[in-house]
Amino acid sequence: MPRVAAVDPVRVGDSVTIGVSGLDGLVRELAARGYKTVGPTVRDGAVVPGPVSSVAQLPRGVHDEQAPGSYRLRHEGDDELFGWAVGPASYKGVLFPAEETLWRARRDGQDAGVDEVRDARRPLAIVGARPCELAALEVLDRVLLGGPVVDDRYAARREGAFVLVAECGKPAATCFCTSMGTGPAAAASASVSPSESRFDLAIAEIVDDEPGASDERPDAGAQVSRDVRVGPGHRFVVTVGSERGASLLEHVAHVEASAADRAARAGVLARAAAQMGRSLDTDGLAPLLARNIDSPRWQDVAQRCLSCGNCTMVCPTCFCTDVDDVTDLTGAVERRRHWASCFDLAHSFMHGGPVRSSAASRYRQWATHKLSTWHDQFGTSGCVGCGRCIAWCPVGIDITEEAAAIRASDVEAAGAGQTRGER
Amino acid sequence: MIEELAELVGHHPLFDGLPADVAALVAGCARNAAFGPGELVLAEGGVADAFYLLRRGRVTLEVHAPGRGPLVIETLGPGSVLGMSWLFPPYRWSFDARTLEPVGAISVDAACLRDKAEADPAFGYELMKRLGAVLLGRLEATRIRLLDLYGHDRPD
Amino acid sequence: MIAPTEDAGRAVADGAATGTGAFTPAPYRVVERRVETDGVVSVALVPDSGEPVAWRPGQFNMLTVFGVGEVAISMSGVPGEGRLWHTVRDVGAVSHALCGTGVGDVVGVRGAYGTAWGVEELDGVDVVVVAGGIGLAPLRGAISLLARRPSGRGRLCVALGARSPDQVIFAEDLEIWRELGAEVELTVDAAAPGWTGSVGLVTAVLPQLSFDAGRAVALVCGPEIMMRIVARALVDRGVAADAIRVSLERNMQCGVGLCGHCQLGPLLICRDGPVRAYGEIAHLLGERER
Numbered sequence: 001m002p003r004v005a006a007v008d009p010v011r012v013g014d015s016v017t018i019g020v021s022g023l024d025g026l027v028r029e030l031a032a033r034g035y036k037t038v039g040p041t042v043r044d045g046a047v048v049p050g051p052v053s054s055v056a057q058l059p060r061g062v063h064d065e066q067a068p069g070s071y072r073l074r075h076e077g078d079d080e081l082f083g084w085a086v087g088p089a090s091y092k093g094v095l096f097p098a099e100e101t102l103w104r105a106r107r108d109g110q111d112a113g114v115d116e117v118r119d120a121r122r123p124l125a126i127v128g129a130r131p132c133e134l135a136a137l138e139v140l141d142r143v144l145l146g147g148p149v150v151d152d153r154y155a156a157r158r159e160g161a162f163v164l165v166a167e168c169g170k171p172a173a174t175c176f177c178t179s180m181g182t183g184p185a186a187a188a189s190a191s192v193s194p195s196e197s198r199f200d201l202a203i204a205e206i207v208d209d210e211p212g213a214s215d216e217r218p219d220a221g222a223q224v225s226r227d228v229r230v231g232p233g234h235r236f237v238v239t240v241g242s243e244r245g246a247s248l249l250e251h252v253a254h255v256e257a258s259a260a261d262r263a264a265r266a267g268v269l270a271r272a273a274a275q276m277g278r279s280l281d282t283d284g285l286a287p288l289l290a291r292n293i294d295s296p297r298w299q300d301v302a303q304r305c306l307s308c309g310n311c312t313m314v315c316p317t318c319f320c321t322d323v324d325d326v327t328d329l330t331g332a333v334e335r336r337r338h339w340a341s342c343f344d345l346a347h348s349f350m351h352g353g354p355v356r357s358s359a360a361s362r363y364r365q366w367a368t369h370k371l372s373t374w375h376d377q378f379g380t381s382g383c384v385g386c387g388r389c390i391a392w393c394p395v396g397i398d399i400t401e402e403a404a405a406i407r408a409s410d411v412e413a414a415g416a417g418q419t420r421g422e423r
Numbered sequence: 424m425i426e427e428l429a430e431l432v433g434h435h436p437l438f439d440g441l442p443a444d445v446a447a448l449v450a451g452c453a454r455n456a457a458f459g460p461g462e463l464v465l466a467e468g469g470v471a472d473a474f475y476l477l478r479r480g481r482v483t484l485e486v487h488a489p490g491r492g493p494l495v496i497e498t499l500g501p502g503s504v505l506g507m508s509w510l511f512p513p514y515r516w517s518f519d520a521r522t523l524e525p526v527g528a529i530s531v532d533a534a535c536l537r538d539k540a541e542a543d544p545a546f547g548y549e550l551m552k553r554l555g556a557v558l559l560g561r562l563e564a565t566r567i568r569l570l571d572l573y574g575h576d577r578p579d
Numbered sequence: 580m581i582a583p584t585e586d587a588g589r590a591v592a593d594g595a596a597t598g599t600g601a602f603t604p605a606p607y608r609v610v611e612r613r614v615e616t617d618g619v620v621s622v623a624l625v626p627d628s629g630e631p632v633a634w635r636p637g638q639f640n641m642l643t644v645f646g647v648g649e650v651a652i653s654m655s656g657v658p659g660e661g662r663l664w665h666t667v668r669d670v671g672a673v674s675h676a677l678c679g680t681g682v683g684d685v686v687g688v689r690g691a692y693g694t695a696w697g698v699e700e701l702d703g704v705d706v707v708v709v710a711g712g713i714g715l716a717p718l719r720g721a722i723s724l725l726a727r728r729p730s731g732r733g734r735l736c737v738a739l740g741a742r743s744p745d746q747v748i749f750a751e752d753l754e755i756w757r758e759l760g761a762e763v764e765l766t767v768d769a770a771a772p773g774w775t776g777s778v779g780l781v782t783a784v785l786p787q788l789s790f791d792a793g794r795a796v797a798l799v800c801g802p803e804i805m806m807r808i809v810a811r812a813l814v815d816r817g818v819a820a821d822a823i824r825v826s827l828e829r830n831m832q833c834g835v836g837l838c839g840h841c842q843l844g845p846l847l848i849c850r851d852g853p854v855r856a857y858g859e860i861a862h863l864l865g866e867r868e869r
């Protein structure tokens with residue numbers, strides 16, 4: 001039983017400091033409360049969501065290097081747990097699986113029936129989602145829960161899911177969350193989600209070598225699991241987002257965040273914002289793209305685009321799906337739903353042929369959906385600025401660069417007295 | 424008589440909004456015509472010496488093919504112009520035209536109208552603009568029908 | 580919200596529960612089958628249990644042939660018949676299987692989805708209906724209701740285009756609508772000798788219909804090219820672009836706004852359509868490969 005520091009009860013909105021063992025305690029307590037805990041793990045040379053039952057499984061000392069068309073991990077041997085930006089797979093896949101069975105049909109003589117298939121699933125706890133990933137889940141909430149018809153499978157997984165956000169200290173060269181208002185702080189943007197609290201807990205990782213920074217180191221004296229190494233100044237400043245987040249914190253050693261800790265967190269976030277590798281001018285972007293549907297730039301990008309659909313597969317907000325009916329040898333039928341991509345010719349198929357047969361029209365669908373028509377359809381941007389599509393594009397096509405090129409050639413703005421000369 | 428005809432001419436869509444004096448010019452070349460059902464109004468290869476402003480009843484444009492009977496190309500209804508070959512040498516009909524039902528029309532003498540158009544280029548230009556629009560509409564409709572829209576909803 | 584300590588081991592949602600999830604079709608039976616023309620079949624469906632879904636003309640259902648797939652098909656009947664009529668053109672795997680169903684076969688139904696023609700609002704206005712080919716199917720219910728408006732509540736003019744006389748669906752309905760006082764003009768692309776109807780594009784018969792263009796509402800359904808041409812012709816005739824309603828079509832997988840396939844620019848056609856005012860979407864129809 002970890003020792004509980006003597007402070008007032010934790011409340012929503014509080015800022016407290018915990019050590020690495022505290023984070024470990026949070027993960028273990030979530031598991032003890034019956035949650036299935038998932039968080040960042042290293043697999044196949046990338047940081048991806050995986051089962052996490054202790055801090056030992058987190059990507060310690062792992063850093064990512066991202067650029068258009070490239071993603072690489074560096075193992076530095078340091079203690080940082082969240083010293084990377086985002087990997088190819090987002091938490092979308094946890095709440096909205098790449099493939100799932102919707103129902104099975106049975107037929108007994110004259111009797112026909114359709115049985116829904118639901119997974120028996122423990123409530124989820126996401127441990128260490130980036131602010132942009134939280135924003136992406138909120139975009140998916142808009143799409144899948146916004147109605148008129150709700151995706152009840154997503155709803156069942158999302159409802160009650162515990163979300164611990166890891167605020168961003170090491171954005172990649174491909175990141176532009178500051179432009180999209182989704183990071184690097186967890187509370188960077190107002191919620192687009194109908195749920196009342198955006199996250200349960202948000203942690204900012206602080207790694208410095210000045211043990212004096214906080215005299216009341218919460219780990220001092222607290223029991224630390226043997227497999228956890230703790231650096232001298234390694235701690236987390238926690239922002240409390242919900243009652244259950246607060247109740248969870250009561251189970252681990254914590255102290256009220258000192259002024260120095262708060263300043264350290266602010267410093268981490270400010271440096272992250274300043275290091276943001278890319279930017280996207282969103283001012284009037286949705287109507288700008290809508291009026292540039294015939295821009296020659298779409299042909300230009302089509303010369304480079306391979307129509308591979310990688311950008312849609314890594315994007316944390318892409319929600320398109322196909323269904324397939326599968327018959328087994330006994331004659332039983334089931335319907336499966338799986339992710340689809342608008343880069344696939346079949347996506348727009350109508351008897352006779354695809355509506356979007358040129359690569360230019362498909363790239364245009366993708367980019368304008370993300371940055372323009374998503375607003376019309378769901379009242380929010382479809383892009384959260386995570387940069388995955390840039391890093392994972394085999395030829396390094398960059399959505400920020402394409403949007404800027406179209407802005408630069410926008411006939412209307414050029415005619416209307418040039419208000420934005422920069423870029 | 425001419426006045427009555429001028430009014431009818433002015434009411435036909437081809438000459439809609441034409442000033443009364445110009446309508447009278449056309450009416451000077453026009454006369455009333457009536458056909459019973461199944462009558463051949465124009466015959467392929469025949470001299471195109473008149474055209475018709477349809478007022479009542481429908482007329483089919485057809486070609487006859489040995490062993491297949493008459494093939495209907497298009498049906499013209501009230502408000503349509505029947506006959507275009509009178510505009511261009513050698514002034515010969517390209518298709519048969521047969522009434523489907525009793526037809527009332529204004530028949531316009533081709534040579535008479537051509538002479539007036541030659542003599543009065545402003546009138547001639549106005550006439551050509553109006554007939555050109557009708558021809559363009561027919562060409563467009565024909566092209567669309569070539570797509571066989573209902574056979575294959577997405578012609579490629 | 581408090582952490583679910585007690586029910587932690589329990590499933591968030593129960594397994595294998597038959598419910599009314601958005602993606603689960605209800606079993607219906609084919610109770611009548613009618614061959615309309617070569618390659619077009621109508622089927623009447625009733626649910627194995629309960630009442631058929633309530634719907635309005637212009638809406639569609641997602642129909643499943645188990646083991647083959649699911650497609651969007653409009654209701655082609657008249658509301659309140661107690662059975663759901665759908666008229667299907669055989670163009671591919673699922674539509675072929677639907678056309679091949681027989682009385683007693685099971686068809687899965689989800690619906691009713693999408694926007695309707697809005698015939699309820701059309702009391703006292705002239706209505707001009709323009710349909711091409713299978714496009715008459717989603718309009719059949721609307722025409723039937725409009726033809727039965729009390730006299731003096733607005734004229735009803737129907738212009739139909741078809742490939743050939745033997746491809747005209749609902750031929751006996753055309754007579755009924757005429758008897759009820761509607762002006763019905765049929766025109767075909769090509770006809771064999773002996774056909775006494777019209778030959779030509781459907782726009783050619785519009786001038787023969789006697790609706791008051793300035794106050795008329797138009798309902799248009801057919802291939803997209805045909806709808807564009809008809810809508811432009813109606814605007815030329817003086818019908819307001821916003822008074823022209825068209826039924827849009829794109830690939831559909833879910834029918835309920837969740838799969839992303841039916842996008843047409845800002846629209847999800849299953850959710851925001853299929854019926855839309857031409858004035859709002861004319862620019863989208865004009866954009867290539869949108």
Ligand SMILES: Cc1cc2nc3c(=O)[nH]c(=O)nc-3n(C[C@H](O)[C@H](O)[C@H](O)COP(=O)(O)OP(=O)(O)OC[C@H]3O[C@@H](n4cnc5c(N)ncnc54)[C@H](O)[C@@H]3O)c2cc1C
Pocket residue numbers: 349350351352639648649650651652653654666667668669670671672673674675693713716717827828829830831832853
């Ligand atoms: C709102 C709406 C109403 C419709 N109403 C009718 C109707 O009343 N009668 C009728 O015969 N047809 C109707 N259709 C068209 C019908 O959905 C397609 O003909 C059908 O999906 C073709 O499927 P298939 O498997 O037979 O053909 P395939 O060519 O094998 O199509 C493969 C798949 O592509 C998709 N697809 C292909 N064409 C279309 C299409 N035109 N629209 C949507 N998805 C398509 C479907 O998922 C289909 O299963 C309607 C379409 C929409 C969008």
Ligand code: SF4
Pocket residue numbers: 312317318319320340341342343365366367369370839
């Ligand atoms: S249409 Fe394309 S960009 Fe939009 S959600 Fe679907 S796959 Fe993603």
Ligand code: SF4
Pocket residue numbers: 311314315316317370382383384385386387388389390399
């Ligand atoms: S479009 Fe690209 S940058 Fe934007 S959310 Fe999707 S993957 Fe991230």
Ligand code: FES
Pocket residue numbers: 830831832833834835836837838839840841842847848849850
């Ligand atoms: S058909 Fe799935 S979103 Fe419209």
